[in-house]
Amino acid sequence: MKKRIESSGLDESSILTDARKIIAPQIEDRSRRNFLMRGLTLGGVAMLSGCNLTDNDSVETALSSMSRFNDRVQGWLFNPNAMAPTYPVSMITRPFPFNAFYGIDEAPTVEEEGYRLEVTGLVADKRNWRLEELRAMAQTEQITRHICVEGWSAIGRWGGVRFSDFLKRIGADTDARYVGFKCADDYYTSIDMATALHAQTLLALTYDGAVLPREYGFPMKLRMPTKLGYKNPKHIQAIFVSNTYSGGYWEDQGYNWFGGS
Ligand SMILES: Nc1nc2c(c(=O)[nH]1)N[C@H]1C(S)=C(S)[C@@H](COP(=O)(O)O)O[C@H]1N2
Numbered sequence: 001m002k003k004r005i006e007s008s009g010l011d012e013s014s015i016l017t018d019a020r021k022i023i024a025p026q027i028e029d030r031s032r033r034n035f036l037m038r039g040l041t042l043g044g045v046a047m048l049s050g051c052n053l054t055d056n057d058s059v060e061t062a063l064s065s066m067s068r069f070n071d072r073v074q075g076w077l078f079n080p081n082a083m084a085p086t087y088p089v090s091m092i093t094r095p096f097p098f099n100a101f102y103g104i105d106e107a108p109t110v111e112e113e114g115y116r117l118e119v120t121g122l123v124a125d126k127r128n129w130r131l132e133e134l135r136a137m138a139q140t141e142q143i144t145r146h147i148c149v150e151g152w153s154a155i156g157r158w159g160g161v162r163f164s165d166f167l168k169r170i171g172a173d174t175d176a177r178y179v180g181f182k183c184a185d186d187y188y189t190s191i192d193m194a195t196a197l198h199a200q201t202l203l204a205l206t207y208d209g210a211v212l213p214r215e216y217g218f219p220m221k222l223r224m225p226t227k228l229g230y231k232n233p234k235h236i237q238a239i240f241v242s243n244t245y246s247g248g249y250w251e252d253q254g255y256n257w258f259g260g261s
């Protein structure tokens with residue numbers, strides 16, 4: 001993945017140092033403070049401030065809005081039930097950016113015909129799923145902000161099955177700790193059960209009202225507005241419920257596993 005923030009001339013470590021200086025005195029609870037200080041990323045700064053970190057002016061705006069860091073923002077960070085902001089259609093970013101650990105031409109082509117979503121681990125019903133069966137379930141839509149840890153964000157419109165509905169349907173053990181994902185391009189990640197059950201966590205089958213295009217993750221991606229971009233797996237082939245930690249593609253290279261609220 002390209003370091004876009006560097007090419008825009010922004011200095012990542014000094015932005016984070018400033019942000020930590022602003023936030024630290026405002027959080028009384030020591031374990032929360034340590035947690036946030038360790039996990040803070042540029043994506044986190046963007047998320048907390050609602051600003052795109054594209055140039056020095058936007059960094060200034062972000063830092064000054066973080067100095068008004070308050071209970072509402074802390075609630076959003078630490079409360080697994082708090083909702084991420086949603087936006088009007090007019091604010092959708094067009095064209096929506098592509099990102100992966102390779103270029104857009106290498107995005108995998110998955111054929112619908114032979115495709116089966118594998119479901120394994122701590123679930124009552126381990127059968128495979130065809131796309132048609134997922135399309136037959138109740139569908140919902142959201143317009144939310146995707147925040148990439150590299151310092152950009154974009155607003156998009158995703159539709160599909162509420163992931164908590166899917167977990168119920170397969171009889172997942174919702175007391176288990178993790179849900180893991182394996183993708184068609186060798187990407188993988190895992191999330192905590194509270195986020196898996198969050199009302200805005202979506203097994204996305206569409207983008208902007210049409211079938212999810214190849215580059216954005218056909219046949220399906222997990223869309224979580226409460227998590228940074230790299231926690232949102234595209235081209236999902238297998239889902240497993242487990243009590244065993246299984247990391248993720250970027251997480252295993254040092255990115256924060258929690259990656260969001
Ligand atoms: N399968 C897969 N999923 C992935 C990635 C990837 O390389 N492969 N990259 C992640 C990162 S870092 C980002 S920012 C988003 C980009 O999603 P987009 O192409 O829809 O913008 O996908 C995430 N999910």
Ligand SMILES: [Mo]
Nearest residue numbers: 148149229230
């Ligand atoms: Mo990302």
